[in-house]
Amino acid sequence: xxxxxxxxxxxxxxxxxxxxxxxxxxxxxxxxxxxxxxxxxxxxxxxxxxxxxxxxxxxxxxxxxxxxxxxxxxxxxxxxxxxxxxxxxxxxxxxxxxxxxxxxxxxxxxxxxxxxxxxxxxxxxxxxxxxxxxxxxxxxxxxxxxxxxxxxxxxxxxxxxxxxxxxxx
Numbered sequence: 594x595x596x597x598x599x600x601x602x603x604x605x606x607x608x609x610x611x612x613x614x615x616x617x618x619x620x621x622x623x624x625x626x627x628x629x630x631x632x633x634x635x636x637x638x639x640x641x642x643x644x645x646x647x648x649x650x651x652x653x654x655x656x657x658x659x660x661x662x663x664x665x666x667x668x669x670x671x672x673x674x675x676x677x678x679x680x681x682x683x684x685x686x687x688x689x690x691x692x693x694x695x696x697x698x699x700x701x702x703x704x705x706x707x708x709x710x711x712x713x714x715x716x717x718x719x720x721x722x723x724x725x726x727x728x729x730x731x732x733x734x735x736x737x738x739x740x741x742x743x744x745x746x747x748x749x750x751x752x753x754x755x756x757x758x759x760x761x762x
Contacts (some may be wrong), residue, residue: 610677617670617683620661625690627654632694640702644753645746647694648724652738655728666732692717699753708753720749 631650637643655662664670665687674681695717702708727745731738 610673613670613673614677614679614683616664617680620658620665621683621687623658623661624654624687628690628694637698639705639707640698640700641707641750641753643698643701644695644708644720644749647691647698648720648745648749649742651691651721651724652728652731652742656731656738659732662728662732666729688721692721695720702753702755706755709755711753716753720752723748 628647628650631646635643635646637646670680670684674684692714696713699708699711699713699716699720703710703713724745727738727741730736730741
């Protein structure tokens with residue numbers, strides 16, 4: 594970085610940590626606003642549709658924002674969050690938003706009979722871990738996440754489906 598560029602950056606941000614926190618805050622706002630907009634626009638018939646939609650939307654968001662997800666998939670933000678409450682708050686906001694959307698779909702599905710009676714938050718965490726793991730394949734360009742999409746949705750259905758909702762065959 595040249596002296597002029599460094600001076601300009603640090604004129605706006607106190608230090609590298611402040612710069613990073615501003616970037617993380619922007620990522621948080623984009624993800625939260627995107628999920629809010631998705632839920633407003635979504636035509637979701639039941640809880641299972643809501644869960645499948647959240648899975649699809651998360652993967653779509655990760656593929657549309659590869660740089661931001663590369664940052665989220667690094668170790669550094671989580672190490673920083675151990676000592677920086679602002680960083681921790683941003684990360685918690687992001688992950689709580691994501692988990693809440695998965696959990697809302699599970700709870701809705703339990704009410705409408707499309708999803709088994711399971712501990713909703715714990716299942717949301719397991720489901721999110723599975724989906725985020727596939728997103729990381731894409732982030733690190735190890736495997737095309739799209740090639741796993743159908744199997745991912747099938748596994749989500751198997752994990753959550755209520756016997757009353759399961760197709761008879």
